[in-house]
């Protein structure tokens with residue numbers, strides 16, 4: 139379960155952004171909606187352990203994440219949170235498989251080549267396992283970044299604007315993959331977007347105003 143309790147944040151020189159309490163049960167799929175400047179990125183950073191809110195608490199699987207030491211929080215993030223950015227951030231000098239193995243190592247986990255192959259196969263991209271990122275298409279890179287996000291079986295899978303730069307066909311294809319992967323890996327899914335096209339795919343919505 140993921141819980142946001144009495145969270146608010148103030149950047150220096152700006153008004154406080156207050157976030158409604160939010161309880162997400164395991165396996166649920168949520169849309170985080172909000173217009174430009176409403177605080178979506180701020181909230182994603184708070185949820186993913188990147189930004190400690192000025193006040194309030196964030197619990198992931200009973201751990202109050204901002205009470206961890208920074209080293210423990212880094213490992214916790216690697217193990218329990220998978221993030222998919224709008225554009226894939228892969229290491230160019232490593233192959234696709236090596237990029238996924240690095241994600242395991244960063245999380246303090248043992249290298250598990252079988253899991254890497256399994257995840258790449260579930261996204262139909264295992265044939266590119268030994269290729270370098272520069273040789274893949276954008277759509278293929280997007281699938282690899284989903285694979286990297288789920289490789290450690292995170293409790294929470296977060297996607298930040300995964301569809302807004304895509305045409306209708308590709309936007310729905312990426313959305314299908316996210317929903318499918320969150321189901322396969324029993325991960326809670328939060329998709330942050332201002333892309334109203336994806337609204338119907340979710341029953342749960344947390345809206346920032």
Ligand SMILES: Nc1ncnc2c1ncn2[C@@H]1O[C@H](COP(=O)(O)OP(=O)(O)OP(=O)(O)O)[C@@H](O)[C@H]1O
Pocket residue numbers: 149150152155172173174175176177178179180181332
């Ligand atoms: N580092 C910062 N310093 C000061 N103010 C900031 C900082 N980051 C964000 N803000 C302000 O906090 C508010 C929320 O910003 P945030 O980036 O979370 O919004 P958003 O919903 O993600 O917007 P968008 O959809 O345009 O990316 C905005 O008013 C923004 O100007």
